[in-house]
Amino acid sequence: MKNIKRLALRSRMITREFWFVPAVMTVLALILAETGINMEEKYGVPESLNFVYGGGETGSRSLLSAIAGSSIGVAGTVFSITIAALSYAAGSMGPRLLENFTSDRGNQFTLGTFISTFAFSLYTLRAVTGSNDQPFVPHYNVTFALALGVACVGMLVYYLAHITRSINMTQIANLLRNDMRSALMHATLEDDPDHDGATAPPQEFWLGGETLHAPSSGYLQLMDTELLLKLACDAQVALLLHVRPGDYVFPNSVIAVGVPRLPENVMDALTLGDRRTVGQDLEYSVRQLAEVAARALSPGVNDPVTAIDIIDRFGDALCSLQDRRWPDGVYYHDHQLRLVVPVTDFDGLTDSMFHMIRQYGKSSPSVMLRMLEVLGTTASCLTDAERRGVIRRHAGLVREDALRGIENSGDRADIEDRYRDVLNTLANGPVAEVRRAARHAVRQAQGDRAD
Template identity: 60%
Template sequence: MKRLLLRLREYTRRFWFIPTVMTVVSLLLAHQGISLEERWGVPDWLEFVYGGGEAGARSVLMAVAGSAIGVAGTVFSITIAALSFAAGTMGPRLLDNFTRDRGNQVTLGVFIATFAFSLYSLRVVRGVDEQPFVPHYNVTAALLLALASTAALVYFIFHVTSTINITHVINLLRDDLAVSLDRLTWKEPRTRHQPPPLAFWANAEEIQAPFGGYLQLVDVSAVVQWATEHQVSVRLLVRPGDYIFPNTVIACAVPTLPPDLLRFLAVGRYRTTDQDAEYAVRQLADVAVRALSPGVNDPVTAIDILDRFGDALCRLQGRTWPDGVHYGDDAQLRLVHPVTDFAGLTDGMFHMIRQYGKGSPAVMLRLLEVITAAAGCLHGAVELSELTRHADLAYHDALANTANPADRADLQERYRRFHVVVAR
């Protein structure tokens, strides 16, 4: 079921979905308006309905249809060119955000629906040489759609200028990371289980991947139920976010491997953030690395992203990390699978920024400050150990690449504050 929902959501988020639905609805409404007028006509008391003749109706509908599709084509072409240029510094996530944005999809849908509605209505306008007919309802609706298109254009220009803003993009990525971490970790404490020794899987039957792609989702509850029904124990060797190579072993089971395990795994061409928190981290780190490149040289953006990483880490206070070990209703081991842990999360957050920003004292000072803030919120031994490792790496790399005595003194002071917080 989760696999089906994932595929359904992917299709509904595509750029063409909302415009297609709106276009189909507009055609149905146009047909309904024509049928209504052919059957009942236009009552005299509906004074707001268009009251002109065939020539005027034809001119209005042609003007609305031509302007709607012309403005849509021009505006979206210019916008995509501007976004392509901005994506050079912000990464491809900007273009992905543009195509998945509901506001942009609805705006395009309004223009195309207006064009389709007017064009469909135009086909039934007949003059005196034929059986005369003017779709008064539809001409009135086309005028209203033209006003809606004008409002949509104003909204679109404002919305796109906000979308190109780097802070807006960073905040969207921060929200994705927060949602991903909420799904990955548990708010309440839970009993942790140790996975069985490798000898437990010595005689396991293996399954190979029939094709390649990124593992996007594992329906854990369905796999546990399936394994319980077949009385087997399953071990997955890949986790969401891993690239699966064709013909490589991705799972095994004891005592036997029943068929249809692959139907609980979703594999696609792209990584998603549903069960892959490290991908959400990588997207933010990618923006920071681009900002630190010599061609861009924007340490402020990297500092903003470090602030979002600190926000994400502090949100983890009191949350429990999964162990990847699951038992069925019969209290028997049913599934073991690799999971993202705190070490992998912080490695994704800090490694690349430290490697590319070690020559920027401002970035490294902020990196140490963020790690210190996280250490003040997280008190587990594993978390503090990992934060200490990253603080040590950041301090020594920064010190080796900083010549100014005042900057070196600031680094030493931030490093000292971190150890004071850890020692509490």
């Protein structure tokens, strides 16, 4: 059974590769060059087209040679700059962010412009003949090659500005924030007051069922829930998955249980790969941001401002979720249990967001204070009691680690003050948040006067 979603995932991964857009542009340039040559051989150049290049064979050769040589030379420069940017990104922000640079369409189109200009000019150059009997100059192509040369100059200017923005830490944080928010919006549902939620059966229900062992290893990149449900319904069985997108599947490990038996072709609905991907893997973008913050808090970098920026992005994502409903991962058909899959919940998401930053930043007062402030603001956006309890738990962990790692009495007092603000917001809701915001404004004003 063919998995359309798997094909779509593979296609999306291929089109995001660094070579894809330059390769397509080069092929199109060669086709366009051949088309221009054929048109001129058949129809010539009307006298009314005054803008078309009108030089002879020698001038055409010199012009095309200059464009081809300069375009491929600058392409090498562009590639060198890209490698330098990737090295900087890998060293300061982590190697997992390299994909964000290589899949950037601006970088791909810039390199594609130079390579396609080289291919177009070189292909056209072979058509220029200087025979006395029948000389031929592809005027259309030479004119278009001139236009491509001008475009290369514009793309070079654009690329220098673009690559500078791309390695800016704030820009990277915003891009990862957008990926994270998009993934969360797709994974969650609009709040439905009438939705009661389905509950999974106890573990005893699955005892004695037929187990599926992983035939290979890799990250689970895609789980086709619709296909899994269809397979279970067709076989009239209940199916339990032990893995979720983003998990690493070990060879021969148990990944599914079927009661009373397994349906056929379960692996057709599961796509394994060598790396994690954005999409169903909700924690992937979160971990990318958390890794940037952790590296910023390392002794060799010591950049708490970047960590604070990341904490703000996490608060942004949680407040955007507000009270959107998380899927329960339990599927019934005709009142019969057919499928249970593990899902990421609010608790696990916040753990991925804050645990690593708290552990690495526990001796940084500014980071811990900002984390408590963001938790307080997030608490004001949530009404679900369970989620507010998660915020309370994280605030307690931050307070405990901060008091253990910070020795200055003034900083410790500020930690206690921010922690009380979180508790007041959790207890009293928006009213407490207004009071907290007012106190924060007073503190800022007092700091400005002190400066």
